Amino acid sequence: MCxxxxxxGANDSVDSLVDGLRRLEYRGxxxxxxxxxxxxxxxLTKRVGEVSxxxxxxxxxxxxxxYGIGHTRWATHGxxxxxxxxxxxxxxEHVAVVHNGIISNFQSLRSELQARGHSFSSETDTxxxxxxxxxxxRDGATPEEAFRAAVGSLSGSYALAAIIEDEQAIFATRSGSxxxxxxxxxxxxxxxxxxxxxxxxxRVVYLHDGDFVVTTPDGYDITDSAGRPVDRPVEYIExxxxxxxxxxxxxxxxxxxNEQPGALRRTTQGRLNTHTGGVELEEFSPxxxxxxxxxxxxxxxxSHHAGMYAAxxxxxxxxxxxxxxxxxxxxxxxxxxxxxxxxxVSQSGETADTLDAVRRARAAGARTLAVTNVVGSSxxxxxxxxxxxxxxxxxxxxxxxxxxxxxxxLTLLTExxxxxxxxxxxxxxxxxxxxxSRLPGDVQEVLDTSTARDIAIEYEGSDAFFFIGRGVAHPxxxxxxxxxxxxxxxxxxxxAASELKHGPLALVTPLSPVFAIFTGHEDDATLSNVKEVxxxxxxxxxxxxxxxxxxxxxxxxxxxxPDTHPDIAGALANVQLQLVAYHSAKLLxxxxxxxxxxxxxxxxx
Amino acid sequence: MNDRITExxxxxxxxxxRLRPLTTFQPxxxxxxxxxxxxxxVLDSLFECGIERVVVxxxxxxDRIQTHLSATYPDADIDFVQQDSRLGSGHALLQxxxxxxxxxxxxxxxxxxxxxxVSKVLERFSLTDSVATIAVAQSDTPxxxxxxxENDGRISDIDEHALxxxxxxxxxxxxxxxxxxxxxxxxxxxxDGEMRLPDVVHYLxxxxxxxxxxxxxxxxxxxxxxxxxxxxxxxxxHASTVADSARIHDRALVExxxxxxEDCDIGPGAVVSAGSCLQNNVTVGAxxxxxxxxxxxxxxxxxxxxxxxxxxxxxxxxxxxxISPGGQADVILExxxxxxxxxxxxxxxxxxxxxxxxxxxxxxxxxxAVVGAGTVLHGDVRERVEVTH
Numbered sequence: 004m005c006x007x008x009x010x011x012g013a014n015d016s017v018d019s020l021v022d023g024l025r026r027l028e029y030r031g032x033x034x035x036x037x038x039x040x041x042x043x044x045x046x047l048t049k050r051v052g053e054v055s056x057x058x059x060x061x062x063x064x065x066x067x068x069x070y071g072i073g074h075t076r077w078a079t080h081g082x083x084x085x086x087x088x089x090x091x092x093x094x095x096e097h098v099a100v101v102h103n104g105i106i107s108n109f110q111s112l113r114s115e116l117q118a119r120g121h122s123f124s125s126e127t128d129t130x131x132x133x134x135x136x137x138x139x140x141r142d143g144a145t146p147e148e149a150f151r152a153a154v155g156s157l158s159g160s161y162a163l164a165a166i167i168e169d170e171q172a173i174f175a176t177r178s179g180s181x182x183x184x185x186x187x188x189x190x191x192x193x194x195x196x197x198x199x200x201x202x203x204x205x206r207v208v209y210l211h212d213g214d215f216v217v218t219t220p221d222g223y224d225i226t227d228s229a230g231r232p233v234d235r236p237v238e239y240i241e242x243x244x245x246x247x248x249x250x251x252x253x254x255x256x257x258x259x260x261n262e263q264p265g266a267l268r269r270t271t272q273g274r275l276n277t278h279t280g281g282v283e284l285e286e287f288s289p290x291x292x293x294x295x296x297x298x299x300x301x302x303x304x305x306s307h308h309a310g311m312y313a314a315x316x317x318x319x320x321x322x323x324x325x326x327x328x329x330x331x332x333x334x335x336x337x338x339x340x341x342x343x344x345x346x347x348v349s350q351s352g353e354t355a356d357t358l359d360a361v362r363r364a365r366a367a368g369a370r371t372l373a374v375t376n377v378v379g380s381s382x383x384x385x386x387x388x389x390x391x392x393x394x395x396x397x398x399x400x401x402x403x404x405x406x407x408x409x410x411x412x413l414t415l416l417t418e419x420x421x422x423x424x425x426x427x428x429x430x431x432x433x434x435x436x437x438x439x440s441r442l443p444g445d446v447q448e449v450l451d452t453s454t455a456r457d458i459a460i461e462y463e464g465s466d467a468f469f470f471i472g473r474g475v476a477h478p479x480x481x482x483x484x485x486x487x488x489x490x491x492x493x494x495x496x497x498x499a500a501s502e503l504k505h506g507p508l509a510l511v512t513p514l515s516p517v518f519a520i521f522t523g524h525e526d527d528a529t530l531s532n533v534k535e536v537x538x539x540x541x542x543x544x545x546x547x548x549x550x551x552x553x554x555x556x557x558x559x560x561x562x563x564x565p566d567t568h569p570d571i572a573g574a575l576a577n578v579q580l581q582l583v584a585y586h587s588a589k590l591l592x593x594x595x596x597x598x599x600x601x602x603x604x605x606x607x608x
Numbered sequence: 609m610n611d612r613i614t615e616x617x618x619x620x621x622x623x624x625x626r627l628r629p630l631t632t633f634q635p636x637x638x639x640x641x642x643x644x645x646x647x648x649x650v651l652d653s654l655f656e657c658g659i660e661r662v663v664v665x666x667x668x669x670x671d672r673i674q675t676h677l678s679a680t681y682p683d684a685d686i687d688f689v690q691q692d693s694r695l696g697s698g699h700a701l702l703q704x705x706x707x708x709x710x711x712x713x714x715x716x717x718x719x720x721x722x723x724x725x726v727s728k729v730l731e732r733f734s735l736t737d738s739v740a741t742i743a744v745a746q747s748d749t750p751x752x753x754x755x756x757x758e759n760d761g762r763i764s765d766i767d768e769h770a771l772x773x774x775x776x777x778x779x780x781x782x783x784x785x786x787x788x789x790x791x792x793x794x795x796x797x798x799x800d801g802e803m804r805l806p807d808v809v810h811y812l813x814x815x816x817x818x819x820x821x822x823x824x825x826x827x828x829x830x831x832x833x834x835x836x837x838x839x840x841x842x843x844x845x846h847a848s849t850v851a852d853s854a855r856i857h858d859r860a861l862v863e864x865x866x867x868x869x870e871d872c873d874i875g876p877g878a879v880v881s882a883g884s885c886l887q888n889n890v891t892v893g894a895x896x897x898x899x900x901x902x903x904x905x906x907x908x909x910x911x912x913x914x915x916x917x918x919x920x921x922x923x924x925x926x927x928x929x930x931i932s933p934g935g936q937a938d939v940i941l942e943x944x945x946x947x948x949x950x951x952x953x954x955x956x957x958x959x960x961x962x963x964x965x966x967x968x969x970x971x972x973x974x975x976x977a978v979v980g981a982g983t984v985l986h987g988d989v990r991e992r993v994e995v996t997h
Binding site: 268272277450 | 674679853873888891
């Protein structure tokens with residue numbers, strides 16, 4: 004899991020490469036490096052640490068080049084050292100390569116190369132590639148032939164970019180890891196993701212697995228593995244690159260929390276009719292889902308919590324629905340039929356576990372639907388259909404606005420499924436659509452009036468933080484805890500409120516505040532759980548729309564949310580919990596946008 | 609001095625107390641005229657005049673303006689600096705010290721300023737050997753602005769609180785300064801706890817020049833100004849703009865010119881008259897009449913409502929049968945009486961106005977306040993207060 008960049012045709016490539024890496028830091032930030040080609044050969048700079056370390060190194064000891072490649076790393080094979088940082092080269096430094104993914108047969112390739120006299124300077128899987136290319140060159144191959152032949156011997160997942168000898172070109176390919184081509188005026192870019200070059204061009208070619216691309220200052224050629232030309236359309240990026248900058252905020256995460264009203268407006272725009280209570284998803288023809296018998300929601304992390312949320316909504320409307328972690332899906336192999344709709348939820352659309360699960364579902368004959376934020380991502384190509392959540396780019400590693408938009412898009416999908424499968428709208432469709440249309444304003448109200456910072460100050464230094472809820476509030480409790488632990492590094496756990504007395508209650512002490520989420524559905528039961536933890540001395544923070552009733556009376560603190568439909572209340576409560584996590588992490592001075600050991604989208608299994 | 613000026617500072621930290629309760633949760637530069645926040649008109653004019661980098665000084669409700677501008681101008685070079693304490697317009701500009709690197713344009717983020725004005729000030733500055741150039745405009749209400757005392761294009765004084773004015777030129781709030789202004793600002797003694805930008809003319813070393821501007825300079829500093837500025841801008845545009853995603857019932861009447869934003873919903877029999885603006889996701893119930901009014905994002909207007917010359921804030925709810933008849937009102941803002949102003953009522957963010965309430969001209973409902981059904985409301989309801997008759 005890493006980010007790669009390449010550029011050719013621009014005047015000096017160093018700035019473009021470094022700038023691109025900075026925008027890809029969400030993909031990994033253990034170490035970073037660039038290799039550029041100039042009259043004297045390949046110049047290489049790489050450093051352990053964030054891209055800023057690389058910037059400092061380049062400023063101190065400048066390098067120049069007309070074209071080059073760059074990399075920001077999230078270590079999988081080999082520790083975090085300068086030597087393991089990319090780009091990697093052969094012994095002669097005539098070939099430099101950057102790689103995202105995992106080469107699964109690198110051990111055997113490495114042994115063979117060593118047996119033939121190659122010496123390795125890193126522990127990475129990647130380093131086999133420059134050596135293979137170099138060997139092919141020695142055998143008389145042209146740079147392109149050498150690159151193709153080297154790639155031909157690789158197994159696993161990879162996006163690769165290489166510069167080779169004096170050929171004024173960048174050679175790249177992908178298989179299982181993302182790679183996009185940016186088409187400018189006389190300048191071309193390759194990167195793991197669009198933000199790397201969006202400030203230079205909004206024209207993008209989404210490469211497919213197995214595509215090879217050779218870019219020169221004069222243009223680019225895309226071919227398949229056999230060398231036959233393939234035609235890939237140039238697409239225009241519609242979503243604005245707003246989040247490429249922090250817009251005056253200290254952290255992307257806080258910026259993105261504040262962007263939620265706008266993101267949710269885009270998610271629902273033109274998709275709901277409050278008069279009829281109807282959902283208008285023009286992606287799907289009438290009765291498109293009439294034959295569906297059951298729904299599987301597959302996802303990881305925050306997206307999995309959104310999947311659980313949707314499963315709860317579907318089940319309560321009589322549709323059999325199950326949320327699976329996609330990493331487990333291929334292991335437990337739940338029965339799939341042609342009447343199964345598999346909904347794959349992934350912010351980036353590149354999550355390796357989820358892509359793998361989708362392939363399994365397709366092979367078993369299921370219908371597949373991608374719910375994602377990224378246009379043209381791998382998952383949209385792997386699935387039969389797609390539903391875009393339109394949240395706009397998200398840079399903070401801790402997902403915030405995309406969870407809200409996922410839940411909203413999945414709620415729309417839920418109502419559509421009910422309509423198609425049962426032939427009629429659910430009884431509460433109208434109220435639900437009304438609540439959804441109010442949601443952006445309700446989220447704004449939470450942002451305007453939240454006292455989450457006071458709560459964070461009150462409970463700073465606690466031993467642990469627990470989150471409980473039932474129904475749709477259960478996944479919100481899990482999400483609240485996930486957000487809290489990932490950016491504050493404090494111990495945080497979420498539970499179904501009903502689960503509490505079956506074990507977790509043993510952990511509850513006066514130094515473990517419990518956040519209880521009330522949606523207006525089965526609140527009395529959750530209130531009993533609150534009383535149970537209070538009896539053990541734990542302080543309780545209620546997240547509720549209740550203003551003066553029993554909940555407010557019993558809770559030690561209240562985080563208010565506007566009164567809304569119980570099915571939507573969970574999404575609103577989540578915004579309060581995002582703010583609690585953010586302010587708690589800020590008090591602890593954590594690197595909120597780049598929590599240790601984590602990366603934005605996990606493209607390795 | 610021959611270098612083209614490419615930097616600007618926009619002062620957008622003020623609270624806009626005279627526009628309460630609309631500014632409880634939003635800074636004044638974010639208030640909508642013709643469905644766009646005022647500050648967008650300012651930025652558009654600056655960019656049109658060749659400005660490449662804008663430093664926005666933010667303070668009150670900074671998150672709103674930051675989120676909005678970075679989404680609206682994704683490619684623009686915009687920096688935000690915080691004014692943490694509200695110590696006046698001079699202090700606000702001082703926050704930009706170190707963020708601009710040569711002569712720059714400075715202007716208020718809460719006035720609609722034409723590009724023409726900016727270019728005139730830039731031109732005058734570049735043709736004279738001054739350290740500052742200030743735009744002045746003619747006004748028939750000079751007492752509301754800083755009155756400029758000038759002689760042959762040179763400014764000797766700006767009196768922000770001239771009560772008995774004999775001049776008629778006022779400070780239009782668009783300036784070009786060189787960076788010596790920051791030292792001059794530091795020399796201004798505070799006045800009533802505020803450091804006022806116009807006072808800087810006394811502390812600059814070299815001549816301060818002025819330029820008379822006749823372009824469009826519109827100041828929505830009062831609630832009625834918000835309505836009249838909107839009306840002027842709509843009239844300039846001549847045509848209505850209705851978003852594709854808006855639903856307008858076949859039997860609703862929408863006159864020109866109006867603006868109707870995304871996802872709005874106008875019910876059967878409703879009439880939306882010229883000069884009105886509906887931001888995004890506004891609902892207007894059956895048979896309601898909206899005349900020369902501004903309905904902010906997420907506002908919900910029930911059935912059979914009459915709103916004239918009124919402003920409804922974001923997320924506010926106006927119940928069935930509410931009447932805000934509009935007309936002339938006497939209004940007290942910040943301790944000052946304004947007589948015979950054309951103003952219906954103002955409903956703050958997320959306030960709830962119950963069924964059949966009468967909002968008499970000049971009445972204001974605070975943010976998140978609740979007005980019980982059937983009340984006849986005169987004057988003000990404070991924030992988060994519940995009123996019943």
